Amino acid sequence: MADVLVVGSVALDSVETPFGKVREVLGGAATYFSYAASFFTAVRLVGVVGEAFPEQHLRLLKDRGVDLAGLQVSPGRTFRWTGQYGYDLNEARTLDTQLNVFADFRPRLAEDLRRPAYLFLANIDPALQLEVLRQMAARPRLVALDTMNFWIEGHRPALERVLAEVDVVTINDAEARQLGREPNLIRAARRIAAMGPRTIVVKRGEYGALMLSDGAFFVVPAYPLESVFDPTGAGDTFAGGFMGYLAAQDRTDDAAMRRALVYGSVMASFTVEDFSLNRLTGLRREEIGERFTAFQDLMRFEA
Numbered sequence: 222m223a224d225v226l227v228v229g230s231v232a233l234d235s236v237e238t239p240f241g242k243v244r245e246v247l248g249g250a251a252t253y254f255s256y257a258a259s260f261f262t263a264v265r266l267v268g269v270v271g272e273a274f275p276e277q278h279l280r281l282l283k284d285r286g287v288d289l290a291g292l293q294v295s296p297g298r299t300f301r302w303t304g305q306y307g308y309d310l311n312e313a314r315t316l317d318t319q320l321n322v323f324a325d326f327r328p329r330l331a332e333d334l335r336r337p338a339y340l341f342l343a344n345i346d347p348a349l350q351l352e353v354l355r356q357m358a359a360r361p362r363l364v365a366l367d368t369m370n371f372w373i374e375g376h377r378p379a380l381e382r383v384l385a386e387v388d389v390v391t392i393n394d395a396e397a398r399q400l401g402r403e404p405n406l407i408r409a410a411r412r413i414a415a416m417g418p419r420t421i422v423v424k425r426g427e428y429g430a431l432m433l434s435d436g437a438f439f440v441v442p443a444y445p446l447e448s449v450f451d452p453t454g455a456g457d458t459f460a461g462g463f464m465g466y467l468a469a470q471d472r473t474d475d476a477a478m479r480r481a482l483v484y485g486s487v488m489a490s491f492t493v494e495d496f497s498l499n500r501l502t503g504l505r506r507e508e509i510g511e512r513f514t515a516f517q518d519l520m521r522f523e524a
């Protein structure tokens with residue numbers, strides 16, 4: 222069993238979907254990631270929050286054993302994101318992004334945070350992702366990165382620099398097209414692979430996920446849910462399941478990567494059932510196993 226280190230946003234999200242509305246609830250890419258990954262292995266989180274960040278949110282992560290020694294508390298306000306979804310839940314519309322304490326966050330990793338076996342550079346300024354990667358005392362066995370339109374649009378050169386050094390990219394379909402500068406998703410994935418990473422994982426919301434690894438494709442459907450409440454965090458939860466499983470097994474071969482893609486889909490399918498981390502906080506280990514089996518049934522067919 223190996224550990225995972227994640228660097229990324231810890232946030233207060235305000236979200237509106239056709240099914241409801243919440244204000245300043247716990248969110249952030251690193252939050253969803255670490256909560257999901259904690260069902261599989263030991264997780265350490267590097268990030269920053271503002272002084273008034275509610276203690277009960279930290280409690281939630283600590284209760285799952287997430288190591289928060291690398292979470293800095295800085296004077297100022299916590300990162301805030303406001304988003305909206307229409308009936309097509311695959312597309313988030315960002316109404317407002319306030320970087321706040323993240324604007325001048327310069328992570329200095331303590332010595333004992335510099336040797337993770339698995340590293341996840343969650344969606345955050347690619348300059349920060351690179352800074353964290355540069356501080357590794359030894360090359361982690363697997364480095365994965367996530368990003369979004371906000372950074373692809375405004376910070377492409379920095380993003381391309383860090384992309385050249387990672388093994389896996391997780392990205393949603395619209396962002397894959399944007400990053401690959403190519404409307405066809407298959408070609409877009411190949412173009413992103415040409416930027417460096419061995420494995421490209423494209424998250425496609427209700428259509429599941431697509432993986433291009435060493436030139437070969439693998440696809441997983443989304444779990445057929447009758448009610449999807451709020452897709453916020455699905456991508457990061459997916460990455461948490463994916464990386465958490467790989468780290469727990471300490472394997473990165475093709476068979477493990479395929480199962481990891483299923484575990485990612487399993488975890489994401491829970492997150493979207495409620496706002497914030499509400500569904501994940503009540504989640505039992507057995508439910509993960511049950512849904513994994515359901516995926517096997519879903520994908521099985523005979524010649």
Ligand code: AMP
Pocket residue numbers: 230232233234247248249250253301302318344345346369371372452453454455456457458
């Ligand atoms: P996703 O898993 O893709 O739905 O990501 C949702 C999370 O990403 C939300 O909880 C937000 O707090 C966070 N987020 C949104 N925009 C940014 C950004 N520009 N940088 C870092 N995190 C963000």
